[in-house]
Amino acid sequence: MRLARSLLVGWSLHFKQESRNPFFLYILIGTPLIYATMAYFLFRGGKQGDGLAAAALGTGFMGIWSLTTTAAAAALAQRRRSGLLELLVAAPLPFWAILAPITIAISALGVYSLLTSMLYVRVLYGVSLEIDDWLAFAVAVPLGILAIGMLGFMLGAAFVRFRAAWAVGNLFEFPVWTICGLLIPIAVLPAWVEPVAWLFAPTWAMNALRDAALGASTPWDDVAMCATLSVVYGVLGVLLLRFFLGAARRRGTLALS
Amino acid sequence: MTYRLRVFAIGGFLSYRALFGWLNPYLFVIILLVPSVTQILFFAYLGRAAGVEDDTFYVVGNAVVAAAVPCLFGMADTITDERYTHTLSLLVVSPASRLALFLGRAAPVAANGAIVAGFAFVVGSLVLGVSVPLSALLPLALTILVTGLACTGLGIVNASLGLRWRESALLSNLILYFLLLAAGVNVPLDLLPGWLSTIAQGLPVTHGVEAARELVAGGSLADVLPLLGAELLVGLSYAALGLFLVRLFEAQARRGASLELA
Numbered sequence A: 001m002r003l004a005r006s007l008l009v010g011w012s013l014h015f016k017q018e019s020r021n022p023f024f025l026y027i028l029i030g031t032p033l034i035y036a037t038m039a040y041f042l043f044r045g046g047k048q049g050d051g052l053a054a055a056a057l058g059t060g061f062m063g064i065w066s067l068t069t070t071a072a073a074a075a076l077a078q079r080r081r082s083g084l085l086e087l088l089v090a091a092p093l094p095f096w097a098i099l100a101p102i103t104i105a106i107s108a109l110g111v112y113s114l115l116t117s118m119l120y121v122r123v124l125y126g127v128s129l130e131i132d133d134w135l136a137f138a139v140a141v142p143l144g145i146l147a148i149g150m151l152g153f154m155l156g157a158a159f160v161r162f163r164a165a166w167a168v169g170n171l172f173e174f175p176v177w178t179i180c181g182l183l184i185p186i187a188v189l190p191a192w193v194e195p196v197a198w199l200f201a202p203t204w205a206m207n208a209l210r211d212a213a214l215g216a217s218t219p220w221d222d223v224a225m226c227a228t229l230s231v232v233y234g235v236l237g238v239l240l241l242r243f244f245l246g247a248a249r250r251r252g253t254l255a256l257s
Numbered sequence B: 001m002t003y004r005l006r007v008f009a010i011g012g013f014l015s016y017r018a019l020f021g022w023l024n025p026y027l028f029v030i031i032l033l034v035p036s037v038t039q040i041l042f043f044a045y046l047g048r049a050a051g052v053e054d055d056t057f058y059v060v061g062n063a064v065v066a067a068a069v070p071c072l073f074g075m076a077d078t079i080t081d082e083r084y085t086h087t088l089s090l091l092v093v094s095p096a097s098r099l100a101l102f103l104g105r106a107a108p109v110a111a112n113g114a115i116v117a118g119f120a121f122v123v124g125s126l127v128l129g130v131s132v133p134l135s136a137l138l139p140l141a142l143t144i145l146v147t148g149l150a151c152t153g154l155g156i157v158n159a160s161l162g163l164r165w166r167e168s169a170l171l172s173n174l175i176l177y178f179l180l181l182a183a184g185v186n187v188p189l190d191l192l193p194g195w196l197s198t199i200a201q202g203l204p205v206t207h208g209v210e211a212a213r214e215l216v217a218g219g220s221l222a223d224v225l226p227l228l229g230a231e232l233l234v235g236l237s238y239a240a241l242g243l244f245l246v247r248l249f250e251a252q253a254r255r256g257a258s259l260e261l262a
Helices: A002-018 A020-044 A050-072 A075-081 A085-090 A096-108 A110-125 A134-158 A165-170 A173-180 A195-199 A203-216 A220-251 B003-018 B027-051 B056-063 B070-082 B088-093 B098-128 B134-161 B168-182 B194-200 B205-216 B221-256
Strands: none
Touching: A002 A096, A020 A050, A020 A110, A020 B027, A020 B168, A050 A096, A050 A110, A050 A134, A050 A173, A050 A195, A050 A203, A075 A085, A075 A096, A075 A134, A075 A165, A085 A134, A085 B098, A096 A110, A096 A220, A110 A134, A110 B221, A134 A203, A134 A220, A134 B027, A165 B027, A165 B134, A173 B027, A203 A220, A220 B134, B003 B070, B003 B098, B027 B056, B027 B070, B027 B098, B056 B098, B056 B134, B056 B168, B056 B205, B070 B134, B070 B168, B088 B221, B134 B168, B134 B205, B134 B221, B168 B194, B205 B221
């Protein structure tokens, strides 16, 4: 009960706090606006209707990933800089229960990104997104965001030793945009890319939303993959945290990395 | 004169070192070099998906715009980092020539931009199999250098705004995104609305990218000199505007005692 309350309060606090970060809001709103505009001009003539609707979802997810990969990866470095990391590690609550709500809150801000991109293509380009399966869509959005947030949790745990974790996380921005089918169809990419893309939550989250919205095929297998990956990322993140934080505590280097 | 040269050279060198916190050069690789290449790959595949232009278009465009990243962020950081380390006030009350100070900081940033763009060009071309005529290499290097200088001019404007606005990283990103969209880097200018392609003529990178594409297509240096002249003119205009804004915002900040508050 205490753990559940901590998770909920942590998530709510960070969601409200990060919602007031102008840089985060810029990433969430600016990324879909710019990339949806580029997609519109590039695909105009060749791709209409469903294509642009899918692009709207894709650019929304690009915003989510852009924020998660930098902000979530740097979540621990930020606490270190503000002098909180040692206090948080020493708290009786398991450390994963402190970090996970932060990264999930960051990815949850992505609802702004999704809404922005869908509204933008609707208002400016007249492309409306007709949702084929509302139930699946309503389930896919939070599960997709959860899966991306847990991937951010794993990255945050993996980069705890890097003072410039935001930059290390940022390395993943374009590669994930490229291989996960957010804007570029996977069929255009080399064949070996597809199995790699399966490892990343944005692939399944995007598939789930695209299928729920456009009804090309059932979205539930993709939704299930989002749930599975959330658990896998969570377990890996906990193991990484245990390893890195244990080593840092033994050497007394938690504040020095 | 010697004093101004010292501010230009030594001040610029120290500022550049401080920019990266050169404890470990890995930051240079992960912040500037790797993303410049992954960006090329993203847009090349997006271009293939859209069926607009070939890989050469995207390699050249994104390699040249890679010069803008260190120039925009680097110049903005020369102000925001001073504020972060509480040395901005000391800088503002110092009698140092602002021209020498900012040009000193701009020179290594421009060179840095050119190096990053050159790296992106070479690696992007190798990965995607884009061939460049040997005769175009030197003119291309010159084009990249001129584009780096022009981007630094815009970077000085960006830095000056940092005197008034704390969120300079946000502004740098905003400008960079606008360059990606409107400077003919990823969307051909003839696909953009007329008003946007007109604005593009006043942006750094636009003429540099066009010159680089012409060189890769077999053009000579003489063919692209007007474009390089236009790129340089755009850059110098922004630099002059930036230095004027530095003076203006500095005076306003002193009057309002708002230097640390921005």
